[in-house]
Amino acid sequence: MAQQKILTYLPVLPSGELMGSAAELLGAAAQLGSPVGVIVTTPGMAEAAAESAGELGAATVRVAEHEAVGTTLTEPTVDVFTTAWEDLRPEAVLVPNDIDGRDLAARLSVRTHSAIAADVVGVHRDEEGIVAHHSVYGSTFTTESATTHGTLIITLREGAVDYRGQPVTPEIHRVELGELPPQAASITEFSASVEASTRPDLRGAPTVVAGGRGLGSAEGFALAEQLADALGAGLGASRAAVDAGYAPHSLQVGQTGVTVAPDLYIALGISGAVQHLAGMQTAKTVVAINKDPEAPIFDIADLGIVGDVFEVVPQLIETLKAQRP
Amino acid sequence: MRIAVLVKEVPDSYGARRLNLTTGLAEREASDRVLDEITSRAVEAAVSHAESAEGVEVVLVTMGPESAESMLRKTLAMGADSAHHVLDPGLLGADMTLSAEVLAAVLQRIGCDLVISGDVSSDGTGGVIPTMIAERIGAAHATSLDSLTITDSSVTGNRETYGGTVTVEAQLPAVVSVTERLPDARFPGFKGIMAAKKKPLETYTLADLGIDPAADVPRSILLSVTEAPARTAGEKIHDEGDAGKRLAEYLIDKKLV
Ligand SMILES: Cc1cc2nc3c(=O)[nH]c(=O)nc-3n(C[C@H](O)[C@H](O)[C@H](O)COP(=O)(O)OP(=O)(O)OC[C@H]3O[C@@H](n4cnc5c(N)ncnc54)[C@H](O)[C@@H]3O)c2cc1C
Ligand SMILES: Nc1ncnc2c1ncn2[C@@H]1O[C@H](COP(=O)(O)O)[C@@H](O)[C@H]1O
Numbered sequence: 252m253a254q255q256k257i258l259t260y261l262p263v264l265p266s267g268e269l270m271g272s273a274a275e276l277l278g279a280a281a282q283l284g285s286p287v288g289v290i291v292t293t294p295g296m297a298e299a300a301a302e303s304a305g306e307l308g309a310a311t312v313r314v315a316e317h318e319a320v321g322t323t324l325t326e327p328t329v330d331v332f333t334t335a336w337e338d339l340r341p342e343a344v345l346v347p348n349d350i351d352g353r354d355l356a357a358r359l360s361v362r363t364h365s366a367i368a369a370d371v372v373g374v375h376r377d378e379e380g381i382v383a384h385h386s387v388y389g390s391t392f393t394t395e396s397a398t399t400h401g402t403l404i405i406t407l408r409e410g411a412v413d414y415r416g417q418p419v420t421p422e423i424h425r426v427e428l429g430e431l432p433p434q435a436a437s438i439t440e441f442s443a444s445v446e447a448s449t450r451p452d453l454r455g456a457p458t459v460v461a462g463g464r465g466l467g468s469a470e471g472f473a474l475a476e477q478l479a480d481a482l483g484a485g486l487g488a489s490r491a492a493v494d495a496g497y498a499p500h501s502l503q504v505g506q507t508g509v510t511v512a513p514d515l516y517i518a519l520g521i522s523g524a525v526q527h528l529a530g531m532q533t534a535k536t537v538v539a540i541n542k543d544p545e546a547p548i549f550d551i552a553d554l555g556i557v558g559d560v561f562e563v564v565p566q567l568i569e570t571l572k573a574q575r576p
Numbered sequence: 577m578r579i580a581v582l583v584k585e586v587p588d589s590y591g592a593r594r595l596n597l598t599t600g601l602a603e604r605e606a607s608d609r610v611l612d613e614i615t616s617r618a619v620e621a622a623v624s625h626a627e628s629a630e631g632v633e634v635v636l637v638t639m640g641p642e643s644a645e646s647m648l649r650k651t652l653a654m655g656a657d658s659a660h661h662v663l664d665p666g667l668l669g670a671d672m673t674l675s676a677e678v679l680a681a682v683l684q685r686i687g688c689d690l691v692i693s694g695d696v697s698s699d700g701t702g703g704v705i706p707t708m709i710a711e712r713i714g715a716a717h718a719t720s721l722d723s724l725t726i727t728d729s730s731v732t733g734n735r736e737t738y739g740g741t742v743t744v745e746a747q748l749p750a751v752v753s754v755t756e757r758l759p760d761a762r763f764p765g766f767k768g769i770m771a772a773k774k775k776p777l778e779t780y781t782l783a784d785l786g787i788d789p790a791a792d793v794p795r796s797i798l799l800s801v802t803e804a805p806a807r808t809a810g811e812k813i814h815d816e817g818d819a820g821k822r823l824a825e826y827l828i829d830k831k832l833v
Pocket of ligand 1: 503508509520521527546559
């Protein structure tokens with residue numbers, strides 16, 4: 252029997268590069284069947300992206316380029332996916348669990364009468380079909396789900412899957428966009444974020460340094476940035492630090508922010524509220540520095556340091572520098 | 577203009593949230609049930625718009641167990657005009673397909689120009705219900721908005737995407753979802769609480785909405801539930817002037833740097 256097709260959404264950044272989640276989406280797709288990448292961009296952006304998709308394991312790539320992609324929210328992508336779904340009857344559709352991926356999954360599931368598995372952290376196949384893994388209530392429970400029949404639409408949590416596909420030379424199919432519904436929301440403005448950071452993305456980074464309200468100010472938060480850079484780590488923040496304006500919301504770790512599972516998580520001036528722990532408690536090693544010996548973060552820290560971050564962290568950075576000429 | 581706000585009751589994240597290891601359903605006794613914080617911000621957005629514009633009516637819509645009724649009364653006290661509650665034993669363990677079908681059916685029945693919801697619920701973390709509803713009722717969607725401007729005919733807002741911020745605009749009817757960047761909800765005053773007792777609260781069953789939960793459509797089903805082992809506390813040291821050095825040694829020792 253031919254391998255089952257797994258339709259995979261590969262968003263393209265304004266720079267023309269594939270979004271970082273492409274590697275794990277195609278990795279998860281390769282675990283399940285034959286990955287078919289889908290790229291929907293404004294004209295001139297797709298060619299290079301399709302080549303990179305091949306390097307990440309997409310044997311086939313469907314490509315659509317249209318001006319409407321830059322001006323109409325979600326609908327162009329839904330249109331391309333609906334046609335691809337009708338042509339290929341994939342066993343699964345994989346999209347990133349980000350705001351664009353979720354909108355696509357939602358519309359496509361209603362349009363094709365398919366079940367959704369949302370915020371999935373892993374996949375496998377058993378005799379009966381595809382099984383999706385979920386991490387529930389801030390990683391305190393693990394569940395598995397499946398669809399009773401039909402295609403399963405999966406929104407995959409970023410940074411959750413380690414498996415990677417084998418590089419191939421992709422077969423590229425160009426497809427046309429159909430007619431879009433007149434009521435779709437329009438995109439009227441785009442402003443690129445200013446701090447295009449050179450730090451690793453928080454979601455996939457093996458080490459994450461996160462700062463909390465204990466850093467006291469935006470200037471104080473720079474200490475977390477310095478440590479992150481000294482360690483080549485991703486940078487995170489608590490909600491209190493985000494609310495106080497020390498860090499942008501995209502860095503928030505926790506229940507209503509990003510969930511991370513790095514090898515090492517270093518929490519600076521973070522108390523360890525349950526909603527923060529929800530986003531990081533599956534890290535392999537947790538180190539916490541806090542001046543309150545009763546801070547709940549110490550209940551889950553492998554190494555807890557009761558002390559002032561402004562004394563401990565500079566000494567840490569200096570010691571590490573001295574060790575590594 | 578009529579604005580419907582999708583409000584949801586969830587287990588309080590400050591408590592110990594638990595799943596039943598046999599049924600996979602939330603254990604009601606384990607934690608208090610509260611209004612999902614993000615949906616309280618959605619109510620705030622609707623109510624504050626109603627205060628600043630003429631002829632705006634705010635209705636609350638929820639699907640959930642009996643306990644949701646007192647949540648609805650408390651939320652009506654924030655200034656909404658009426659509430660609509662779908663309550664049916666057939667909804668126990670409903671998947672997202674069924675939830676969206678039910679919510680879309682109530683919304684179509686009561687009729688509205690704008691639906692405001694939270695972006696992601698704190699228990700299910702799906703973040704797909706609002707757009708599924710938009711598809712079902714034939715409306716535009718504009719989700720995960722960090723800001724929201726409502727006029728008589730349209731909604732506008734900003735959303736954070738990869739590489740930047742986009743401004744989106746939808747003509748009504750539309751479904752929008754908002755993030756925690758929107759203003760916090762108000763505390764209802766005594767007058768609001770008294771007034772809420774007399775506000776209309778309507779309950780619907782699945783039969784009222786003409787929905788059959790056993791219909792032969794693809795459903796997401798739960799296969800297994802396991803409890804993750806709890807994390808325990810490790811070593812704790814008090815800084816005596818050398819904690820930075822000791823931490824460096826620890827990280828080097830464990831090959832973490
Ligand atoms: C629905 C909901 C969702 C939420 N979602 C999230 C979420 O996604 N992420 C999140 O983080 N929070 C979330 N929260 C908020 C959460 O409850 C806490 O309020 C928040 O995590 C606290 O952040 P913090 O630890 O930085 O601040 P605080 O709790 O104020 O802690 C600051 C800590 O810094 C320590 N400190 C101060 N000065 C120093 C110093 N010089 N050196 C060392 N230590 C110092 C203090 O001892 C204190 O423990 C949510 C809350 C709700 C209700
Ligand atoms: N049972 C429900 N009743 C009312 N609103 C809901 C329900 N489920 C989801 N919603 C709305 O949809 C939003 C996103 O939920 P979800 O897709 O479950 O993450 C929530 O913030 C609510 O506004």
